[in-house]
Amino acid sequence: MCKIGEEMLNQGFDVEFFFCSSDNNSLDGVVIPQIGVALIDGTAPHIVDPRYPGAVDEIIHLGEHWDEGKIEKNKDEIIRLNNEISRLFSTAYRYLMQAKILHDEMESYYKDSGALNIAGLNQAAREIADKIFNGKEKKNIPWVRHLFASAITPNGAVNHLENIFAYFKKRIILSGPAGTGKSTIIKKIYWEAVNRGYDIEAYHCSLKPNELEHLAIEALSTGIITSEFPHIFKPFPEKDVIINMLEYVDESCLKPYTADLEEARRRYQEAFTRAVDCINKAKMLHDELEKLYIPNMNFSAVDSLRKEILKKIQNYKK
Helix, strand or coil, X not given: CHHHHHHHHHCCCCCEEEECCCCCCCEEEEEEHHHCEEEECCCCCCCCCCCCECCCECCCCHXXXXXXXXXXXXXXXXXXXXXXXXXXXXXXXXXXXXXXXXXXXXXXXXXXXXXXXXXXXXXXXXXXXXXXXXXXXXCCCCCEEEEECEEXXXXXXXXXXXXXXXXXXXXXXEECCCCCCXXXXXXXXXXXXXXXXXXXXXXXXXXXXXXXXXXXXHHHCEEEEEEECCECCCCCCCCCEEXXXXXXXXXXXXXXXXXXXXXXXXXXXXXXXXXXXXXXXXXXXXXXXXXXXXXXXXXXXXXXXXXHHHHHHHHHXX
């Protein structure tokens, strides 16, 4: 997938690379939007079945190019490694559930104590929307994509914010701890864009997938980015608009909860770190698992298959 994506880049096509959260240097998918072609890793844990087999979807089975007899000799070790990897991921997800609960607790101190200036947040959202849209509308049904810009990986929290928002002329950075109203503003701008007919890319939180974190409105060359642990975004002060969300917080309302808030923050970071540690151990075992397959793969045949796939994709562009 990587080699095909790079070749299409060299031919002048835009290419989207979708990285694996379990191995952030590896790919799960490649998309070439201009010709409507996608290559997808359809194996577990993200099994993808063809919806229109033969007509639209094609299955490429790389198992045709391995030596099954030699792989079978390592059956017991393969089963052991897979079971241990599954156990480590289950443990990691339990730590992430704990981290999510603690994140919710941190938010509650701001929201339930009366510290958050809701009227001020609503006014800020209106002012941001006015600056972004300037009264403009598009008379079409908007196309909304829901994506992830970041993931919790063996190397910790990894994001591609710099790549996604690098060429936007206007970038609005919402900076502040959990519970200071970033998601409130993001949601209001999201619906404003949709109601005005603008296509939008909405990026979700990897810890809380139902929550929006960032927005990209390409037609207006505008990005709205939240900056909070574990993805602190470094702005360009001369280029970016930076909004400190603590401006909408009455710190005096938080004083009775200072110790509890700090303890929740400490435990949150600890749970997050423990989850990453488990994912990292799973990645190391996955590397051991790959070593049992690599010597028994016919990579010459795989390379020939890659050339056939690339040729087929090049025919699509015609």
